[in-house]
Amino acid sequence: MFAVFNLTIAALMVFAPHLFFADIGPFGVQNDHYLRDVATFYAATGVALVVAERLISWRTPILFLAALQSGLHALNHLADIGAAHPHWLGPADFVSLTLATVALVWLARESQRPLEVQR
Numbered sequence: 001m002f003a004v005f006n007l008t009i010a011a012l013m014v015f016a017p018h019l020f021f022a023d024i025g026p027f028g029v030q031n032d033h034y035l036r037d038v039a040t041f042y043a044a045t046g047v048a049l050v051v052a053e054r055l056i057s058w059r060t061p062i063l064f065l066a067a068l069q070s071g072l073h074a075l076n077h078l079a080d081i082g083a084a085h086p087h088w089l090g091p092a093d094f095v096s097l098t099l100a101t102v103a104l105v106w107l108a109r110e111s112q113r114p115l116e117v118q119r
């Protein structure tokens with residue numbers, strides 16, 4: 001799920017930057033180059049999450065990295081919580097990113113447990 005989310009965000013930033021800016025990330029002034037730069041991080045994370053689904057040795061480190069990125073992203077949205085247009089989007093982004101961070105931390109911790117104990 002998180003892999004698909006990251007890859008979808010990356011694709012929107014690259015192929016539909018105005019749609020992404022207008023409907024998902026309406027902060028400041030649109031900068032297509034910066035959106036494509038950020039898309040590379042989303043794409044790399046999405047691909048790494050896909051690989052981590054198949055390679056157990058990647059799972060915990062990639063999930064912790066994704067959780068760290070999500071948590072830092074949530075803090076950035078907290079700092080700019082009133083800067084989105086429409087204004088309700090700032091708090092909604094912060095809450096959704098915080099919930100994603102909690103889920104990723106939980107998944108990362110679960111991935112550390114022996115496979116026979118998981119689930």
